[in-house]
Amino acid sequence: MxxxxxxxxxxxxxxxxxxxxIVTLLTRNRGKVRAVAKGVRRTKSRFGARLEPGMIVDLQCYEGRSLDTVTQAEMLAPYGDQIARxxxxxxxxxxxLETADRLSEEHEPVLQQFNLLAGALASLAHREHATDLVLDSYLLRALSIAGWAPSFVDCAGCGATGPHRAFNLASGGAVCFSCRTPGSSAPDPRTFALLAALLTGDWDAADGSDQQTRRESSGxxxxxxxWHLERxxxxxxxxxRTSTGAVS
Structure with missing residues (x-):
C-alpha cells in the first residue's frame, strides 16, 4: 500500500x-482524511496526545481501502491543548472544527479552508481577539470559500450600491428596498459594519465594536x-459568548 x-x-x-x-483530519494536500490511529488510547502511546482535536500535526500514513492508518505523527502546533484551558x-x-468537517469533502483538497482553520485556531490559542469575533469571522470566510459569500454592503439580490437596511438569508445578506422580501430583518447599521469587518479581516473595526452589536452579529x-448547511x-x-476581549 x-x-x-x-x-x-x-x-x-x-x-x-x-x-x-478513528481520527478525522483536514489535511493540506488531501482534503479531509479519516485514518485509524492504533494504540493511541494506551497510556504509553507514542503519539496519542498529538492526535486530539485542534492539534496540527505532520503525519505519515499508509492508504487503506476505507480508512488510512497513521504510522507517525509529529506535533507542529499544540493549539488544542492551549485552547482547552x-x-x-x-x-x-x-x-x-465541526463547521470545517461539514464543509470539507474526503480527498478533495481546499488549501484555503485548511489555512483559514489553522489561522482561526492560532488566534484562539494566542487570545488575539475576542473569541466570538474570531469564530464569526471564521464562519463567514469559510462559507465564502465554500461558495456562499454574503454581502453586507451592496444588495445581494440586484447589486445596488449600499449600504442597505434589510438582511435576508435566502438572498445572501443585505438587500435593497426592491429586493426585500417577507421574513427579512432590519439589523442595526453598526451590525452590518461589524459583519463587513469580520468578513474582510478589518480587526481594528471589529475589536472596537460593542457587546450588543456583537450579539446581533453572531445571531x-x-x-x-x-441556512446554507441545511441543518x-x-x-x-x-x-x-461571555468573553468580551482578548486576553493578554
Whole structure:
C-alpha cells in the first residue's frame, strides 16, 4: 500500500475497539482524511496526545481501502491543548472544527479552508481577539470559500450600491428596498459594519465594536451558516459568548 506524508488539523476522533481511534483530519494536500490511529488510547502511546482535536500535526500514513492508518505523527502546533484551558476559546474552536468537517469533502483538497482553520485556531490559542469575533469571522470566510459569500454592503439580490437596511438569508445578506422580501430583518447599521469587518479581516473595526452589536452579529452569522448547511452545527449551541476581549 502507498505511504504518504501530509500536514493535518485534527477535526474529531472516535473510539475504535479498546485501544484505537478513528481520527478525522483536514489535511493540506488531501482534503479531509479519516485514518485509524492504533494504540493511541494506551497510556504509553507514542503519539496519542498529538492526535486530539485542534492539534496540527505532520503525519505519515499508509492508504487503506476505507480508512488510512497513521504510522507517525509529529506535533507542529499544540493549539488544542492551549485552547482547552479557556472555556470560551474551547467552545468556539469546537464549533469551528465541526463547521470545517461539514464543509470539507474526503480527498478533495481546499488549501484555503485548511489555512483559514489553522489561522482561526492560532488566534484562539494566542487570545488575539475576542473569541466570538474570531469564530464569526471564521464562519463567514469559510462559507465564502465554500461558495456562499454574503454581502453586507451592496444588495445581494440586484447589486445596488449600499449600504442597505434589510438582511435576508435566502438572498445572501443585505438587500435593497426592491429586493426585500417577507421574513427579512432590519439589523442595526453598526451590525452590518461589524459583519463587513469580520468578513474582510478589518480587526481594528471589529475589536472596537460593542457587546450588543456583537450579539446581533453572531445571531445573523449563526442563522446564515445553518441556512446554507441545511441543518444545525450542534456545537454552536454550546459556544460561550461571555468573553468580551482578548486576553493578554
Amino acid at each position: 502507498a505511504t504518504y506524508r501530509d500536514v493535518g488539523i485534527v477535526l474529531r476522533t472516535h473510539k475504535l475497539g479498546e485501544t484505537d481511534r 479557556d472555556y470560551p476559546s474551547f467552545t468556539a474552536a469546537t464549533a469551528a 445573523l452569522v449563526a442563522a446564515y451558516l445553518q 444545525g452545527v450542534r456545537s454552536l449551541r454550546l459556544v460561550d
